[in-house]
Structure formats: structure tokens, C-alpha cells
Amino acid sequence: MPALHHAPLAGVDPSTLYRIMALRVAVFVHEQKIVDEAELDGADLLPTTELFWIQDESGEVLATLRVLVDDTVHIGRVATAAAGRGRGYAGKLLEAALTAYPGVVEISAQAHLENWYRRFGFLRVGEQYLEAGIPHVKMVTRGVRVGGGPVTVNA
8 A cells, every 4th residue: 555755855865855845846847748858956955854655565766756845835846647637636645735735835836736736725816927838827725824814716
């Protein structure tokens, strides 16, 4: 049975970290052909960054996401291995991250996944834009900002 894990970079076993990064490269660079943005952007090294992943008994990472925290919580790098798709792994990771970070959470969602993210309480704010050549939309959850008061989102 695959298990869900999360930890800052320093708490991730090196072989697991390698598998997380290999999965992100497989999905974003090889499948989605995102080559104009750096997958290894240094943000994983920030002390407020936390990685979430689902790993099977053999050690394979089936899905992952990254949480960056500054004045707002950002979820990104949501990726599922081809062998793990259709099993709800990304949703389980998203739910775990939202439980760990219950305030306002932002995501730069690929536009075709907007309705999927809505299922988890995300609402679109603003217009569609291109990021790495792919249409994206900014989405946020309702709640309280990490450093301040309530946030109102127009649905």
C-alpha cells in the first residue's frame, strides 16, 4: 500500500529525493516539454519549503507536490507518475497539504485543471496567463493569510 509522506528537504532520504526530482523532470520536462523554466529552481532548498510525496513499497515515488511558504502558502510542482495516474494520489497529496497549511493557499494551476482544483476549495482569481508556454490561472483558497487578516475571493 503506497504511503503518504512530507518533510522539508533535509528530512528526505537522498534516494527518495532523487526519485521525487526524477518524477518532476519526467512530467514537466519530458512529458510537458517545459524547457524554458528551470525545474531545479533552488526553491526546494528554502527552509520554509516542504515536499509531499506518495511512495510505494518498492520505493518508487508515484506522486509529489511542493509547498513554498513566504507571506503566502504556495502549492506547486504537482506531478503524478504515469503508472500512478487515475488512483487519486494527487488529490490525497493536495488534501494533506491543505490540512497541514489551513490558511490561504495559492496555486498557479494549469488552466485545464481549474475544475479539478475547485473540488479542493480553490477559486480562480484573475485572467488566464502563460507560464512556461502553458495556459495557467491563479487560484486561491479562502481563509486567513499567514501574516494577516481575512482574504475575500470573488467567485
